[in-house]
Amino acid sequence: MSTATPRMVPIRLRPPRPRPPRIPHRALVRTAVRQHRTVLAAAAICLAALSAWALRTAATTAAVQTDLDRTGCRGRVFTDACSSLADPVGQALQTTQQVQFALLAVPVLVGALLGAPLLAREYEHGTHRLAWTQSVPRRRWLTSHLIVLGGAATTIGAVAALLGTRIHAAATPALAYGASGFDALPYNAFGPVLAAATLLAFALGVLTGSLIRRTVPAIGITILGHAGLTVLLTWLRRWLQPQLTRFPPHGYDLSPDDWLLWDGVLTSDGHRLPYAQCPESGCPADSRTLDVYHSAGQLWPMQWTQGALMVALAAALLAAAYRSIRRNRL
């Protein structure tokens, strides 16, 4: 007994369709540039103006520093002999601070004007339906736009960071207490932290825009979120480098560029006592003065560590944005 073996006889063959050619990245990027040309041009103009202002300020401040060294007035500007320098020093401090404030605003603006609208505007105007039904999958579409706007954000962040570093270098050694590199204002307005903050704000904007889908609310939430992150990281940074301890023999003698975290006394039985907790009669006689601080040399390691953290966070936010565009939007 034999069972019939099914035989397949081809009757009509259909040649497989050739795979559609892959759209080159260059074409995608060119299209994205055209779509964003207005905001890119505006960003370039603003960046040029900021650069001119910052570099001129840095030059002025550097001249003031030279004058201080030449006249030997450093540290005693307010004595009569140096009174002629008091005005330029005050002026330099003020404009330096203004430029640093402007640099502080760079990440906020990048996040709000480049990041948040990237997806929010598409959803708001419904153009995502046009963009995502071309031959290009939406993930590649997003990549091309991230290359253009994220590239712009990175460039802006890097330039701002260099400008901030130049300004900070010109203002170092610190012209006054409260203007050292560790203070919140200069710290967030130069170096890797500023560059990374720009990227982070951009990524935050992209994700927020993708989740909120309305441009103006997305901008608002991006600004708030960036402010929150900045406050958090500014508070967190003191743990990014080992905290140093020293027993100054003659009381407080840190330089203006160090960062004093805590000072007080170490009693003979090994307790740390802040000055405020010493009894009114004075701190115990056999206690030693104690400073916990970050040295000026720890500034850059701290900047790089925090910058790396922020870049990692930005990458996580962008990954979340890729995930979120896969979701159904109705």
Place this chain on the structure above:
Amino acid sequence: MTGRRTAVEALGLGIRHPRRANDPHLLADCSFRVPTGAVCGVVGPNGAGKSLLLSAAAGLVRPTEGRLTVLGQPSDSETMLADIAHVDQERSLYRQLKVAELLDSGRSLNARWDRARAQELLDLGRVPLTARAGTLSGGQRTLVRLALAHATTPRLLLLDEPLADLDPFVRRAVMGLLLADVADGDCTVLLSSHVLADLDEAADHLLLIDAGRVRLAGQTTELLAAHRYLGPADRMPDSAEPVELHGSASHGTALVRITDGPARPGDEYDHPTLEELVIAYVRSPRADSWLAPSMRPMPRTGLIAEPIA
């Protein structure tokens, strides 16, 4: 003529609203098949799910239940995109770009691009190439979106209310251009409309959706032949399924579906028009839904082979 090949097939397709908790189904349990080469009108009342179905076929919305196959691939596959074109109801365009720049973007972003085909449609509305999209009228925006879609020589064209804001003079010319491909080769068109008269001339298949469910689907000739009016004097055939009853039993008429055997030519029964048929089904939510054989999903066999035409 339409063969047995399949352009779009839905099996138990459901799409839930991502947040709405009570009655989350925007589309529920939709099963149908649109054969290659069909011009299928998607009709139904407002909010029925027509646009959502087209968005799903365009890969913009992923099915949350069941399966939606477009040109032999899952609707959310990326390679499918090269073969479809979609014109959504809003005709969204990048407003700051000029028409010529939009066309150039279309050329950059698509696997196939035929500029001349786009120009034919733009000429119908005298759309200037130098105008920014934001300054165009509604009808011109529609023509630009149709041009962008038409230029990619799609194998599946998804049009959401394509004629809504076009004047009657242009409508015919637009449909003529868009449907020329169907006659030529293996292009399939799904177009939604709530004006049945628009579809009457163009569509050879009909898909009626109401409240997220397929109510009626089939070739228009098939649908018309399967339904008839019965008067009080007529004997109700055993196989007839009532769709809608008018008036009393002694004086009224009934719209019934008789699906066994073809309608005899020259039979004495009144057949409804397509519009009457659609309205009757929408008005009678309890009447059974019906898929004509031409739009029933293919039976699944173990073989991975296309049926032979």
